[in-house]
Amino acid sequence: MKILAxxxxxxxxxxxxxxxxxxxxxxxxxHIAMHADDLERSGLSRAAAERQARIAFGxxxxxxxxxxxxxxxxxxxxxxQDVRFALRLLRKxxxxxxxxxxxxxxxxxxxxxxxSVFDSFLFRMxxxxxxxxxxxxxxxxxxxxxxxxxxxxxxxxxxxxxxxIFSGMAAIAENTADGISVNGRxxxxxxxxxxxxxxxxxxxxxxxxRLILPTEGxxxxxxxxxxxGYSYWQAAFAGDPNVVGKRVAINGHVVTIVGVxxxxxxxxxxxxxxxxxxxxxxMAIDSPGQDSNFISxxxxxxxxxxxxxRRGLTISRARPVLDVAATRVSEQYPAANRxxxxxxxxxxxxxxxxxxxxxxxxxxxxxxxxxxxxxxACLLEYR
Amino acid sequence: xxxxxxILPGTLDLLILKAVSLGALHGYGILLRIEQISxxxxxxEQGALYPALFRLVRQGLLKANWGTSENNRRAKFxxxxxxxxxxxxxxxxxxxxxxxxxxxxxxxxxxxx
Numbered sequence: 001m002k003i004l005a006x007x008x009x010x011x012x013x014x015x016x017x018x019x020x021x022x023x024x025x026x027x028x029x030x031h032i033a034m035h036a037d038d039l040e041r042s043g044l045s046r047a048a049a050e051r052q053a054r055i056a057f058g059x060x061x062x063x064x065x066x067x068x069x070x071x072x073x074x075x076x077x078x079x080x081q082d083v084r085f086a087l088r089l090l091r092k093x094x095x096x097x098x099x100x101x102x103x104x105x106x107x108x109x110x111x112x113x114x115x116s117v118f119d120s121f122l123f124r125m126x127x128x129x130x131x132x133x134x135x136x137x138x139x140x141x142x143x144x145x146x147x148x149x150x151x152x153x154x155x156x157x158x159x160x161x162x163x164x165i166f167s168g169m170a171a172i173a174e175n176t177a178d179g180i181s182v183n184g185r186x187x188x189x190x191x192x193x194x195x196x197x198x199x200x201x202x203x204x205x206x207x208x209x210r211l212i213l214p215t216e217g218x219x220x221x222x223x224x225x226x227x228x229g230y231s232y233w234q235a236a237f238a239g240d241p242n243v244v245g246k247r248v249a250i251n252g253h254v255v256t257i258v259g260v261x262x263x264x265x266x267x268x269x270x271x272x273x274x275x276x277x278x279x280x281x282x283m284a285i286d287s288p289g290q291d292s293n294f295i296s297x298x299x300x301x302x303x304x305x306x307x308x309x310r311r312g313l314t315i316s317r318a319r320p321v322l323d324v325a326a327t328r329v330s331e332q333y334p335a336a337n338r339x340x341x342x343x344x345x346x347x348x349x350x351x352x353x354x355x356x357x358x359x360x361x362x363x364x365x366x367x368x369x370x371x372x373x374x375x376x377a378c379l380l381e382y383r
Numbered sequence: 384x385x386x387x388x389x390i391l392p393g394t395l396d397l398l399i400l401k402a403v404s405l406g407a408l409h410g411y412g413i414l415l416r417i418e419q420i421s422x423x424x425x426x427x428e429q430g431a432l433y434p435a436l437f438r439l440v441r442q443g444l445l446k447a448n449w450g451t452s453e454n455n456r457r458a459k460f461x462x463x464x465x466x467x468x469x470x471x472x473x474x475x476x477x478x479x480x481x482x483x484x485x486x487x488x489x490x491x492x493x494x495x496x
Contacts, residue, residue, distance in 0.1 A: 023459075026457070028430075030409070030411075030457055030458045031409075031410050031429070031458075033456055034409070034411040034452060034454065034458065035411055035429075037454050057429045057430050058428055058429060063430035063433050064433075067433060067434050067437040
């Protein structure tokens with residue numbers, strides 16, 4: 001418990017400096033008064049006696065300063081002594097020293113790791129234009145339950161009925177691992193199937209070439225284009241600018257690389273790094289046969305929705321319009337949709353989330369744990 | 384009145400310890416007692432007393448307590464600690480040896496060398 005004792009001594013020394021001045025002043029006053037008392041008894045007037053006593057004492061400030069120096073120097077000396085003592089102890093017990101350094105390093109390391117993980121995953125906004133205006137939709141069922149995925153026709157209907165609140169809306173198919181084959185070498189990559197509005201809604205710019213256009217991907221199998229993620233372009237193509245126009249195979253289908261997404265952008269979930277973006281129309285190559293009719297099938301619910309709120313609108317002001325759209329779509333297609341309402345939520349770093357946002361709870365839990373580890377490490381040092 | 388002498392550097396501490404060893408005193412009282420027991424032969428700069436007192440307290444040779452003087456003034460009274468008493472004995476012995484040696488040296492006559 002040497003550290004505690006030391007902190008106490010240091011604070012006491014600082015407080016003492018204030019107390020020291022006051023006490024010295026009082027002591028000197030009392031000295032001069034007593035001298036004046038004696039002088040007065042020898043026949044001087046009180047005023048004359050006090051003046052003479054003050055002169056006899058000499059410069060009080062100078063002596064006070066001397067006292068302060070005595071106090072100050074010994075404080076510095078004791079600090080130096082403690083440091084020397086600590087170093088000597090550490091040298092004498094190399095095993096203990098190693099254990100101390102190791103526990104502290106572990107404790108600090110765990111904390112740094114936790115904080116950087118949470119910083120990048122949860123607290124940093126997506127590197128897109130005005131990320132706070134981005135929202136995600138989910139449907140609340142009549143019998144409870146919540147779903148973040150929609151069929152393509154429903155997505156189109158909702159989009160058409162909410163143009164007053166959203167400046168843009170995009171559909172994204174869940175993340176998938178696809179096989180890419182470049183120059184005869186094959187490897188799996190993480191891809192997103194996105195509609196033509198995806199990059200426009202997010203406000204992402206190309207680092208090279210172009211991105212998927214709003215006119216693309218409207219018909220099955222049309223526009224076999226591929227946009228590369230920036231870090232994948234760096235890793236797999238060494239940042240080669242001549243990659244645009246190159247033809248590669250995805251699951252055996254030939255696609256043309258048309259561009260690279262802007263640096264730092266890695267999809268709508270910050271903990272994943274999407275390596276390639278394809279049009280929705282190319283979904284047939286992912287699982288042939290199953291998704292051939294996704295454009296018209298209201299039962300094929302596999303698209304997440306990202307929308308951008310119009311400038312100046314808040315989520316709460318957007319709600320009434322969404323309620324109307326939800327009622328209309330579910331009344332029109334009662335077999336496919338039994339929605340009570342549509343929920344709109346900020347697009348968090350984890351992407352669309354069902355239910356209450358767990359990030360604050362999870363973050364609090366893990367940061368508390370990391371803090372406890374550090375505390376434990378410190379307590380071990382004390383013993 | 385005896386002729387006055389400035390005290391030697393380093394001797395003030397010893398004088399204070401001696402003065403206080405005869406009973407607890409405040410700073411002004413210490414001054415008076417040193418003047419009195421030296422037959423007014425030793426002159427001490429009044430203010431210089433306090434840094435010395437402060438140092439002795441920090442070294443644990445004196446302890447100080449606030450009290451009331453004979454004239455009803457609040458004053459800080461100093462008294463010897465056990466360590467202070469021990470130091471006084473040591474320094475007194477040392478001083479006596481030194482003084483005796485100095486006296487012998489200074490009184491040496493040519494025929495004794």
